[in-house]
Amino acid sequence: MFSKEIYTQRRRALKSKMDKGIGLFMGNREAPCNYNDNTYHFRQDSSFLYFFGLDEPDLAAVIDFDTGKEILFGDDVSLDAVVWTGPLPKMQEKAEKVGVVHTSPRNTLSGFIQKEQQKGRTIHFLPPYRSDNKIELMDMLGIHPKEQKEKASEQLIRAIVGLRMIKQPEEIAQLDKACDLGYAMHYTAMKMAKPGMVEQELAGIMEGIAISGGYTPSFPIILTQNGEVMHGHSHHQILEEGRLLLIDAGAELQSHYCSDFTRTLPVGGTFRGMALDLYNLVLQANNHCISMCAPGVSFKEVHLTAARIITEGLKDLGLMKGDTEEAVAAGAHAAFFPTGLGHNMGLDVHDMEDLGEQFVGYDHTVSRSTQFGLKSLRMARKLEAGNVMTVEPGFYVIPTLLELWKKDGHNAAFINFEKCKPLYKFGGIRIEDDLLVTKEGHRLLGSKRLPVTPEEIGEVMKG
Structure with missing residues (x-):
């Protein structure tokens, strides 16, 4: 939790972007796992955290953009609850900690x-993603859950995105710490990964x-020898000598900043043969x-540069053919690189995805593509100092996709389908780093970069 001055300043900055109406901020509630008292790990709403800082359930807040008045809605702990929770600060004390x-009481929010x-006042609310908040919004505003995303306040969304996109010094310090912890996670996995282990042990x-x-x-955590499965959360396989193990993971601090x-x-x-060539190709694209990455650079263009590098390299390896620019324009590279290059990161690992990627990663200068692969790019707009981004090019062999394209003749002018067949059990390669865009250009987050070259990785794994 930061100082109350930081939260006060954030709300002041938000007020300066909003002209009138009531801003409604719904905190999250406990979510039952299999019965009411056995809950999932609590996670507060990130925008509520950003402006009000209180990391506990059953809270909400409003800001009157006409008068500047702020109200925090919540309840003091009851005598019965004290038995289970111990003594807790009263609501007034909590409010004072964040400058409200x-x-x-929480049950007065709806009436207010x-x-x-x-x-006749405008109620500005954010698109809800929790079912209980959707139901409460329906009761308060009379808007059906199916319509709430569409009727959420675009003005409030854009104002919040404008603030949260630019990380402040106190946020950057937390992100550096989160990256140091992420380093420890990955370095330990590198050190301990041995043939015969079960993936689950490492996870x-x-x-x-x-x-x-x-x-x-x-x-x-994504940890799998089937790296072609983008979000592979099954960890049941035994590590086999010579296979590639893709590990995509990060840490979230108590402050909820992520890596x-x-x-x-x-x-x-040891990387061998084609695996070494392909790994070095992805590393070339990553570096x-x-x-x-620097202020004013289009992240869409950075993504397309990765696509060109990968296409050119795959041509050298015999997997692709034809003119590189034409192949990328046709989306042929997406047979092997179907994802976006990266995403914003902060209080959410995919920062502000709940607010809508059309507001976070796109603006009036660039619209989202409908092309396979390119449409998965979460961030396309020009970079600004203070943006925190991931850069994560990859190479994936997805047999089902390749067979479908081959059958349809899709991008046959650019893909050597027969030469891909020996790689059908290859899996995938992804290399991902986290960076801060600075006034001068960029810097990687964390104290030092994770081992990334084949030599560095081999030294850690065999050490």
């Missing part, structure tokens, strides 16, 4: 909102490091794209 003067709505070790050093992994790294490891410690 006024508080009100409805009263303001009856006056459990990494999760333990995240919990012991911070709060939790920033998302469910997100990917490394691809050769089980046994070059990182070097491009």
